[in-house]
Amino acid sequence: MNNANRRVIDIVNASLAKRHAKERRFRRMGMVAVGLGLLFVLVLFADIFLKGAPAFQQTYIRLQINYDAAVIDPDGSSQPDTLAFADYQALARQSLLEIFPDVKERRAKRDLYKLISPGAGQELRKRVLENPNLIGTKEAVWVLADDDVDMLMKGKIDRNAVESKRRLDNKSLAWIDQLEQRGDIEKRFNSAFFTSGDSRQPEQAGIAGALMGSFFTLLLTLLFSFPIAVGSAIYLEEFAPKNKWTDLIEININNLAAVPSIIFGLLGLAVFINFFGVPRSTPLVGALVLTLMTLPTIIIASRSALKSVPPSIREAALGVGASPLQTRLHHVLPLALPGMLTGTIIGMAQALGETAPLLMIGMIAFIVDVPQGISDPATVLPVQIFLWADSPERAFVERTSAAIMVLIGFLIAMNTTAVLLRKRFERRW
Amino acid sequence: MLTMTGTIEAGHKSHLTPLALNNQKAGGDTFEGTVGDFTHPNPRMTCRGVDVFYNNGATHAIKDVSLDIGEKEVLSMIGPSGCGKSTILRCLNRMNDTIDGCVVTGSVRLDEEDIYDRGVDVVPLRARVGMVFQKPNPFPKSIYENVAYGPRIHGLAANKTGLDEIVQNSLERAALWNEVKDRLGQPGTGLSGGQQQRLCIARAIAVSPEVILMDEPCSALDPIATAKVEELIDALRTQFTIAIVTHSMQQAARVSQRTAYFHLGHLVEVNDTDKVFTNPEHHLTEAYITGRFG
Numbered sequence: 001m002n003n004a005n006r007r008v009i010d011i012v013n014a015s016l017a018k019r020h021a022k023e024r025r026f027r028r029m030g031m032v033a034v035g036l037g038l039l040f041v042l043v044l045f046a047d048i049f050l051k052g053a054p055a056f057q058q059t060y061i062r063l064q065i066n067y068d069a070a071v072i073d074p075d076g077s078s079q080p081d082t083l084a085f086a087d088y089q090a091l092a093r094q095s096l097l098e099i100f101p102d103v104k105e106r107r108a109k110r111d112l113y114k115l116i117s118p119g120a121g122q123e124l125r126k127r128v129l130e131n132p133n134l135i136g137t138k139e140a141v142w143v144l145a146d147d148d149v150d151m152l153m154k155g156k157i158d159r160n161a162v163e164s165k166r167r168l169d170n171k172s173l174a175w176i177d178q179l180e181q182r183g184d185i186e187k188r189f190n191s192a193f194f195t196s197g198d199s200r201q202p203e204q205a206g207i208a209g210a211l212m213g214s215f216f217t218l219l220l221t222l223l224f225s226f227p228i229a230v231g232s233a234i235y236l237e238e239f240a241p242k243n244k245w246t247d248l249i250e251i252n253i254n255n256l257a258a259v260p261s262i263i264f265g266l267l268g269l270a271v272f273i274n275f276f277g278v279p280r281s282t283p284l285v286g287a288l289v290l291t292l293m294t295l296p297t298i299i300i301a302s303r304s305a306l307k308s309v310p311p312s313i314r315e316a317a318l319g320v321g322a323s324p325l326q327t328r329l330h331h332v333l334p335l336a337l338p339g340m341l342t343g344t345i346i347g348m349a350q351a352l353g354e355t356a357p358l359l360m361i362g363m364i365a366f367i368v369d370v371p372q373g374i375s376d377p378a379t380v381l382p383v384q385i386f387l388w389a390d391s392p393e394r395a396f397v398e399r400t401s402a403a404i405m406v407l408i409g410f411l412i413a414m415n416t417t418a419v420l421l422r423k424r425f426e427r428r429w
Numbered sequence: 430m431l432t433m434t435g436t437i438e439a440g441h442k443s444h445l446t447p448l449a450l451n452n453q454k455a456g457g458d459t460f461e462g463t464v465g466d467f468t469h470p471n472p473r474m475t476c477r478g479v480d481v482f483y484n485n486g487a488t489h490a491i492k493d494v495s496l497d498i499g500e501k502e503v504l505s506m507i508g509p510s511g512c513g514k515s516t517i518l519r520c521l522n523r524m525n526d527t528i529d530g531c532v533v534t535g536s537v538r539l540d541e542e543d544i545y546d547r548g549v550d551v552v553p554l555r556a557r558v559g560m561v562f563q564k565p566n567p568f569p570k571s572i573y574e575n576v577a578y579g580p581r582i583h584g585l586a587a588n589k590t591g592l593d594e595i596v597q598n599s600l601e602r603a604a605l606w607n608e609v610k611d612r613l614g615q616p617g618t619g620l621s622g623g624q625q626q627r628l629c630i631a632r633a634i635a636v637s638p639e640v641i642l643m644d645e646p647c648s649a650l651d652p653i654a655t656a657k658v659e660e661l662i663d664a665l666r667t668q669f670t671i672a673i674v675t676h677s678m679q680q681a682a683r684v685s686q687r688t689a690y691f692h693l694g695h696l697v698e699v700n701d702t703d704k705v706f707t708n709p710e711h712h713l714t715e716a717y718i719t720g721r722f723g
Contacts (some may be wrong), residue, residue, distance in 0.1 A: 315527070316562065
């Protein structure tokens with residue numbers, strides 16, 4: 001008997017080494033897979049970060065501005081219209097000439113003026129309109145430098161390249177070096193990125209318009225989709241009879257979740273814009289399209305949250321004499337709510353990153369103003385990224401990556417909130 | 430151990446009472462009819478000719494059962510697994526309505542009104558006939574809320590003070606007050622198993638039912654908690670009519686005045702508890718209580 005036992009143990013022991021080796025290999029494969037995935041994510045993030053981080057700084061040039069009354073307010077009436085339409089860029093140009101007095105030739109002057117942004121005058125206009133008392137005084141103002149100067153300061157232009165292949169010729173380089181020596185040129189935090197809308201001039205371009213557009217669109221999407229989706233889920237799960245019609249509805253909802261999102265854009269174009277006449281390119285129509293897109297996600301998540309409420313809770317409520325509505329409202333819904341919220345947040349995060357359906361309904365337009373309401377033309381962050389990615393200026397490359405960073409930041413925040421909410425409301429029964 | 434008088438034989442038709450003879454089904458079934466007296470002089474609930482089918486008629490779970498549940502008595506229902514005890518219990522407060530494909534025929538009356546009538550509202554019915562389930566299922570709310578929920582939705586309390594009184598009263602009657610009076614705000618699911626079951630009993634009695642149905646209330650509890658709940662049932666008998674389904678014959682013997690024995694959907698025997706456990710009339714009953722099957 002002992003011999004037989006010993007033989008079995010020997011056989012087991014002999015195979016043990018192989019089994020352990022298999023386990024180790026399997027575990028290693030898992031770690032390699034996870035490692036690879038993480039590596040790709042890290043590479044992606046590093047690339048975006050390296051490209052986008054410089055965008056948060058912007059080059060400014062200090063100019064001694066003489067608020068010449070002759071230019072700003074020739075008739076001395078201080079009429080707001082006169083003040084608003086004066087040529088403030090001329091003041092900035094004048095100041096440049098004062099810094100480099102030996103620039104006389106017309107072409108050289110044009111190159112000199114190109115050192116500052118064409119929008120530098122707007123900063124001066126803003127100051128004068130806020131405080132008309134500035135007229136007639138002198139003041140040092142930091143104005144936006146041109147995007148080529150900005151790229152030079154960030155090291156993106158190769159000084160050693162052949163002059164004809166460079167964006168800035170040697171004269172300009174010499175002027176910039178001079179400004180640097182005087183301490184009149186420096187990089188500062190690019191707050192304009194967050195406060196201005198889109199612009200043809202990359203140094204003036206910001207994501208404020210896209211952020212507000214995304215905000216309004218998402219707000220409306222949430223307002224539309226949450227009640228409809230939760231109501232549908234509750235009806236389908238609790239009240240609908242189990243027959244082939246409800247089966248059909250369920251199959252269709254599951255299919256809709258997999259439909260390419262651009263189809264929803266086509267639907268929005270045909271139905272909402274052409275048939276119902278909803279204004280094109282507004283957060284309203286964007287929200288309507290995105291609602292259709294996120295409804296299946298939220299419905300599916302809500303239904304599974306409702307299904308996971310144990311029947312013993314329902315029986316207990318019914319046993320005490322609660323009506324079916326009271327059972328669902330007081331007992332089932334509170335227990336299913338965390339799951340529904342998680343589904344909603346994930347749906348919203350999906351909607352935030354959607355571009356294709358919104359292209360179809362016109363949110364691809366070049367919109368400069370920051371939208372103030374839901375029926376102002378607007379664009380959304382992913383579309384803004386798409387538009388900037390198409391632009392040739394080098395400064396737009398870094399802005400594209402910076403905008404991507406902002407978008408990813410929001411997505412991470414929303415998904416983290418979903419996870420935290422789920423953890424917090426998890427109940428054990 | 431059980432003492433048998435010598436007159437018990439297999440298939441003793443001669444012991445059938447006239448009432449039991451009336452219950453004989455015509456053809457098909459070999460079951461001769463309920464033995465013993467299924468009526469009660471002062472009934473609270475009466476079942477007559479109740480049949481229950483599952484799966485829209487495919488499974489015949491309860492076959493022609495007639496049974497009275499007497500005023501302020503404890504009736505225990507015993508029988509092997511699958512005999513239909515829980516099914517007939519759930520008929521008494523229409524909890525079988527929640528099961529798809531379940532059909533109930535026959536009459537079930539609570540104080541002379543048929544509860545399966547078309548116009549009957551199940552909500553107040555379930556307030557009059559309460560239920561305690563096998564696995565304790567307190568709401569995932571506070572202890573106070575668990576007990577207060579029923580009275581609140583039925584409007585039994587005029588204000589918060591009234592509600593507090595009802596909660597305290599119910600918890601006292603359920604022998605749980607002293608253990609939880611300092612932590613009424615804590616979740617009901619944080620109590621031990623026995624305490625949770627007593628909380629469920631408190632929840633059931635908070636709506637002042639007339640009948641309490643208990644579906645194997647102690648099967649998930651340890652012996653000490655079981656003893657406490659059995660004491661409680663004894664104390665509650667003076668105020669409520671109680672029907673209890675149990676797997677434990679000892680429990681049935683301890684706790685009830687009448688016992689009904691079910692077998693494969695038939696009500697085989699109904700008698701005083703003493704008689705059922707010492708001198709059962711039907712051979713199936715005898716076989717069950719002597720442990721020949723179960």
